[in-house]
Amino acid sequence: MRFLTLIFFxxxxxxxxxxxxxxxxxxxxxxxxxxxxEGQAKDxxxxxxxxxxxxxxxxxxxxxxxxxxxAIEDFSIRVTEKWKLGSKEKDNGLLVVLSKAEREVxxxxxxxxxxxxxxxxTARFTxxxxxxxxxxxxxxxxxxxxxEDVAARFNIKLSSQATxxxxxxxxxQKMKIFITLFIGVLAFGSxxxxxxxxxxxxxxxxxxxxxxxxxxxxVVALIISFILGLIFGLVGMGNLLSxxxxxxxxxxxxxxxxxxxxxxxxxxxxxxxxxxxx
Amino acid sequence: xxxxFILIIGSIFLTSCGLQSIPQANNxxxxxxxxxxxxxxxxxxxxxxxxxxxxxxxxxEKETLDAVVSARAKxxxxxxxxxxxxxxxxxxxxxxxxxxxxxxxxxMVVSERYPDLKANQxxxxxxxxxxxxxxxxxxxRRRYIEAVQExxxxxxxxxxxxxxxxxxxxxxxxxxxxxxxxxxxxxxxF
Numbered sequence: 001m002r003f004l005t006l007i008f009f010x011x012x013x014x015x016x017x018x019x020x021x022x023x024x025x026x027x028x029x030x031x032x033x034x035x036x037x038e039g040q041a042k043d044x045x046x047x048x049x050x051x052x053x054x055x056x057x058x059x060x061x062x063x064x065x066x067x068x069x070x071a072i073e074d075f076s077i078r079v080t081e082k083w084k085l086g087s088k089e090k091d092n093g094l095l096v097v098l099s100k101a102e103r104e105v106x107x108x109x110x111x112x113x114x115x116x117x118x119x120x121x122t123a124r125f126t127x128x129x130x131x132x133x134x135x136x137x138x139x140x141x142x143x144x145x146x147x148e149d150v151a152a153r154f155n156i157k158l159s160s161q162a163t164x165x166x167x168x169x170x171x172x173q174k175m176k177i178f179i180t181l182f183i184g185v186l187a188f189g190s191x192x193x194x195x196x197x198x199x200x201x202x203x204x205x206x207x208x209x210x211x212x213x214x215x216x217x218x219v220v221a222l223i224i225s226f227i228l229g230l231i232f233g234l235v236g237m238g239n240l241l242s243x244x245x246x247x248x249x250x251x252x253x254x255x256x257x258x259x260x261x262x263x264x265x266x267x268x269x270x271x272x273x274x275x276x277x278x
Numbered sequence: 279x280x281x282x283f284i285l286i287i288g289s290i291f292l293t294s295c296g297l298q299s300i301p302q303a304n305n306x307x308x309x310x311x312x313x314x315x316x317x318x319x320x321x322x323x324x325x326x327x328x329x330x331x332x333x334x335x336x337x338x339e340k341e342t343l344d345a346v347v348s349a350r351a352k353x354x355x356x357x358x359x360x361x362x363x364x365x366x367x368x369x370x371x372x373x374x375x376x377x378x379x380x381x382x383x384x385x386m387v388v389s390e391r392y393p394d395l396k397a398n399q400x401x402x403x404x405x406x407x408x409x410x411x412x413x414x415x416x417x418x419r420r421r422y423i424e425a426v427q428e429x430x431x432x433x434x435x436x437x438x439x440x441x442x443x444x445x446x447x448x449x450x451x452x453x454x455x456x457x458x459x460x461x462x463x464x465x466x467x468f
Contacts, residue, residue: 118403
């Protein structure tokens with residue numbers, strides 16, 4: 001039996017060695033080479049999601065520490081074979097690869113959009129615009145310009161919100177902690193004082209002011225927090241959630257509103273695009 | 279119980295015996311070859327425009343320009359039917375195309391000497407397209423090589439080779455060989 005198993009393995013073993021090691025596609029910005037800050041990556045992701053949601057190409061940015069010994073053209077085409085960006089019908093994938101060690105960049109254009117994005121268009125970016133920004137380590141700005149250019153080519157109007165997104169990031173971060181703690185307090189209160197709205201309100205109000213206090217808010221903010229907590233507590237968690245849910249449907253492409261995952265749809269590439277170095 | 283066993287064994291045999299996979303791999307080879315030719319054709323289609331643009335700035339490089347034109351004429355005359363791939367045909371095709379590669383390489387080297395030409399937008403566009411097309415050719419060739427490898431494995435390696443000799447009677451597909459002229463790295467500067 002063991003002999004048979006061995007034969008089975010020998011027969012089914014197809015050269016796995018020599019394969020490119022690239023993680024599965026999970027996001028429009030796969031920053032494996034750490035070129036971008038969290039906020040910058042988020043901004044570019046959001047833009048890519050937005051373009052894709054408007055029937056534009058599926059743009060994905062991949063940064064790597066090095067090219068594992070491949071030429072960048074070879075590397076990027078193998079990535080497209082693995083990720084299959086774009087849809088099978090439209091072949092509208094678009095991949096940007098940046099490598100830290102080689103200081104090289106390449107744009108790989110899907111079969112179906114080689115007419116909209118010609119080699120000349122990509123060469124303008126990989127040879128002129130990208131090097132100009134990348135030399136000064138302005139990776140985010142350079143990449144953003146490319147995404148905006150692609151959006152324009154497909155007549156996609158981007159929401160103005162995205163433009164000042166980066167500056168808002170630290171504030172966003174703090175806001176996130178606030179909201180998480182508030183919800184935590186509210187949920188806890190709702191659980192303990194399920195029967196009594198008044199006790200729930202008081203608990204949540206005090207909880208909110210304590211959170212505000214620890215996050216360094218002013219006295220006015222403490223009072224506001226208390227009142228807010230009181231109201232929220234009185235209304236209760238369940239009612240609040242259903243209220244938010246009904247209002248949420250209105251904003252489809254709101255900030256941070258990432259919808260669904262990011263995976264390839266079987267799009268083909270045949271090597272169109274261009275490369276450059278900085 | 280017994281019929282289930284037969285069903286399982288039978289389905290394993292049917293899916294791994296090559297009854298389906300050999301014709302599929304055959305189609306894949308043909309499609310890959312068509313793509314190789316398609317991409318080479320794309321390159322030859324770029325040439326008239328390129329030659330005209332260069333002529334406008336470097337008319338006395340007549341010899342280099344003529345070489346490109348005649349290499350192109352030779353290459354367009356050689357086409358290979360994807361259903362009748364033979365190593366002689368592929369060799370002939372390769373030699374004709376490598377003539378184009380070399381002539382184009384020389385043309386690009388020569389064009390380096392003309393700053394006005396290099397600054398010309400039309401020329402820059404053609405240069406980007408030519409570079410892109412060379413890459414597309416490389417990709418198409420690699421895919422053809424892989425498709426042939428897969429097909430040849432199916433028709434020569436047991437157990438699928440048995441199915442082939444009994445049912446399909448297909449022969450090994452010819453692989454690309456690197457012609458002597460292409461082994462020396464051509465001096466192409468972009």
